[in-house]
Amino acid sequence: MVHEPSAPAGRRVVEEERRGAGSGASLDDVARLAGVSASTASRALNNHPQVAAATRERVLTAAAGLDYVVSPEASRLAGGASRTRVAVVVPHLSRWFFGRLLEGLEAGLREEGGTTVDVLLFLVGDVGGRRAFFEHLPARRRVDAAVVVGFEVDEAERARLELLGVHIVSAGGPREPFPSVTVDDHRAGRQAVDHLVHLGHRRIALLASEDPDDRGPDLRSAAYRDALADAGLPVDDDLVVRVPFGGPGGADGMGRLLGLRHPPTAVFATADEIAAGAVRTLRRAGLRVGGDVSVVGIDDHPVAEMLDLTTVAQPVHEQGVAAGRMVRALVGGGGPGAVASRVLPTHLVLRGTTGPPP
Amino acid sequence: MVHEPSAPAGRRVVEEERRGAGSGASLDDVARLAGVSASTASRALNNHPQVAAATRERVLTAAAGLDYVVSPEASRLAGGASRTRVAVVVPHLSRWFFGRLLEGLEAGLREEGGTTVDVLLFLVGDVGGRRAFFEHLPARRRVDAAVVVGFEVDEAERARLELLGVHIVSAGGPREPFPSVTVDDHRAGRQAVDHLVHLGHRRIALLASEDPDDRGPDLRSAAYRDALADAGLPVDDDLVVRVPFGGPGGADGMGRLLGLRHPPTAVFATADEIAAGAVRTLRRAGLRVGGDVSVVGIDDHPVAEMLDLTTVAQPVHEQGVAAGRMVRALVGGGGPGAVASRVLPTHLVLRGTTGPPP
DNA sequence: GGGCGTCGTGGAAGCGCTTGCGGTGAGACT
DNA sequence: AGTCTCACCGCAAGCGCTTCCACGACGCCC
Known part of the structure; x- marks a missing residue:
């Protein structure tokens, strides 16, 4: 002393x-x-x-x-062994998708390892926060790996991190050139829209989140156009509505749609939470959802079950688990080559909000 | 090397x-x-x-x-300054309440301080995980403070942590003898049930989460009994139903209630997510919610707006922010005495699912 | 014009641990 | 009984920093 x-x-x-x-x-x-x-x-x-x-x-x-x-x-x-530390970078936490994925991630990380990993949480709300994160790298020298949830990471950012010795994996976002686990959003969109087409709908509206920065390119919307094209249906711009993410956004969008001279007979919402808003507006308007107007969403959010909403389910928890395992593989041994990116399957869940056109 | x-x-x-x-x-x-x-x-x-x-x-x-x-x-x-590290201990992440609170917490923590704090996430699902956390204290020597979200911490656990030099604050759980920020769940319950009473309901059911370990004593249910007693109404055990937390639980519970010889004219659900399930069952049964049967929940969860659900709102984000500030105060200066616990107000939000009895 | 504060800097100790290397004693040998 | 092995253990170096202390160089005063 x-x-x-x-x-x-x-x-x-x-x-x-x-x-x-x-x-x-x-x-x-x-x-x-x-x-x-x-x-x-x-x-x-x-x-x-x-x-x-x-x-x-x-x-x-x-x-x-x-x-x-x-x-x-x-x-x-002193060079002793120490628990591995992983950063989790998320844009939101109050949305079901992110919370649920994180639960899976946590599970995948801790699996069989005991509590040998520390999870550092980084909430990067907007694009600004995201850029700032990769610029200042608060995680640098503090973590061995980073899991980026639900948004796109550009090559420069990735390279930067990798250079600094932190492994990076992406989950629940777009496919990436580095280890990532995702679903095929385009395919999910097709499953939803094709379902409407098969039911016989011709006037199908798109209710899409306008969130420009989340999850990169909007494959779900792209799928809408492709599905229509494949079905020989024209894309009516009046039927394409962009709204803020969430129930209120969906409700407003549906309102706009109902105000049209030729309202759609079916609506494809790019997320269940938006679809929920649409359903609300339809009900308030006295329309029979699934009868007068069909609605389909994506995600299989808990609200979908409550609303009896037809949707395309994606395995959210599993994406987290898979990402967690990837991190363990990356840190605990093999280089980036040792882990293979995965695309998990989605599937249509038939419920009551879709039916043949009136 | x-x-x-x-x-x-x-x-x-x-x-x-x-x-x-x-x-x-x-x-x-x-x-x-x-x-x-x-x-x-x-x-x-x-x-x-x-x-x-x-x-x-x-x-x-x-x-x-x-x-x-x-x-x-x-x-x-070497004794240099370093960013303060705080552990966040949560039982769930996919539930809106916890995610939303964490968003607030994060904001409260980072406010004006720049990114000078590290948030370690500890997901302690069940009671077992919780006990294990306090027993092995994985956070020990790794964090300066811990925020416990949404569940009770007993005195021994608290003392243990405090002794080890980690400050502890509680958020969104029961009131605690140490710094905590909460709402008055009993009062919230009263606001909900009193509302039903004032509307003239006499047969009011309770749909309560059976989750035994979350948020300590079930003050919301207690409020139900007290409100009934104050109104001179008897507590009919048939009208008290405990269900697993969540929509499906609420739906089942409502089903049981509808099967009664004398079904209730109003239902008080201890959480909006449960209320949502109840609403679904009622609608499926062809009943007019807010007309034939009234439903009120607590939380002002986003789903409440979508369902036009009357509820008692609690400031979730704000609880997080307040907790974050407390942590800063605790770590950055004064001892436990320097911060005062806070009880944030709740208020009734009138929507369409409640009305006078038929 | 030499004592004396100031300012700016370098030397060195030490934070609490891990680990390579050398030393010690107890058997196992011959 | 005198060596040679091992199996265990202690010594000391050093991880990458921070900080106390000392020290040289000025510029100041009386």
Whole structure:
């Protein structure tokens, strides 16, 4: 010690003071109590085979008695093993999709590993926050890997991170040139719109989130156009409505659609939450959803079940789990080549909001 | 590094190799490049006033050139300032309430401070996970504070943490003897049930989440009984139904209620998500919600707006923000006494699912 | 014009741990 | 009984920083 404050009477008191809130016992304390050197104590605690069983026991007991916990910084600095730290970068948290995916991610990360991983949360709301994240890299030197959820990462950003030694995987966003787990949004869109087409609808509207920055290119909307084209149906611009993400947005959009001279007989919403808004507007207008007007969404959000909403389900939790496993594979061994990106399947869930045109 | 692979020709190459993925430049590198000692470099980087402006400039330039970032562990070990780390302990993430609260928390934490705080996420699903968390304290020595969201912490657990030097604050759970920010769930319950009573309902059912471990004592249910008692209404056990949290639970519960010989004319659900299920069952049964049967929930979940559900709103985001500020106050200065627990107000939001009894 | 504050800087110790290397004692040999 | 092995253990270096202290160089005063 440098300047022990003129030790008060009784080393007992000093002891009390040295530990106390926050500090905790040090490795030296443990070693002393166990009657060994710090080196041996360290080895015992780290399960090195070279320490005699009896000695290890003594050290472990001493450590337990003192309620000892290694200092992660010291340990890491000295080159010891340490838990892997992963950053989770999400644009939202109050939306079901992100929360649910994170639950899966957490599970995938901790699987069979015990609690050997620290999850750092980075909430990057808008594009600005996102850019700032990759620019200043608050995660730098703090994490071994980063999971980017639900948005696009450009090549420069990826390269930057990889160069700094942090692995990166993407989940729930667009396909990426680096390890990622996604669904095929274009296919999901097709499943939804094709369903409407097969039911016989000719005037199908698109209710799309205008969120420009989330999940990169809007494949779901692209699928709408493609499906119409394949069915030989024209794309009527009046039937394409962009709205803010969420129920109110969907409700407004549906209102606009109903105001048309030729309202659609079916609506494809790019997300269930938007579809929910549409359903509300239709009901208020006294229309029979699934009868007068059909509505289909994407995601299989819990609200879909409540509204009896036909939708295209995507495995959200599973995407998280898969991403978690990827991170473990990346960090725990193989380079970026060791893990294969995955595209998980989606499927149509038939419920009551779709039916043949009136 | 330890075993440099037999240095290839040219120190240039070696240099390249020394830095490269992950490692990055060290303080010494910066100092050397700037032509000063490590001490001065450190001081310059940490904005100590005692270093000459010109020198500081040189150091900063050198650091930028080398893309230098301090090693957080070394810095912390050596007693330097470091960003504060807070653990967020949540039982769920896919439920709107928790996600929304976390968004607020994040905002409250980062406010005006720049990105000077690290958020560690701990997902402790069930009671077991919760106990394990407090037992093994994975957060120990890793965080300066912990925010517990939406569940009760017993005195022993709290004491344990506090002793280890980690401040603890609770948000969105029950009131606690330590800094916490909550709403008055009993009052919220009263607002909901009193509303039904005032409308003239006499047979009011309770649809309560059976989740035993979330948010401690079930004050919302208690409020139901008290409100009935105050109104001179008997509590009919048939009208009290416990269901799993969520829409399907609410739907089932409502089904049970409708099967009664004397079904209720109004239903109080302890959460909007449960209420949503109830509404669905009622609609399917062909009943007019708000006419034949009234339904009121709590939370003002987004689904409430979509369903035109009368509810008691609670400020979720604000609870998070307030908790975030508390953490800052706790860590950045005053002890536990410096911050006052807060109980945020709730208010009835009148919508279409409630009306006088038929 | 030499004592003396100031300012700017370098040297060195040390934060709490891990680990390579060398040393010690107890058997196992010859 | 005198070596040679091992199996264990302690010593000390060092991870990358921060900071106390000392020190040289000025510029100031009386």
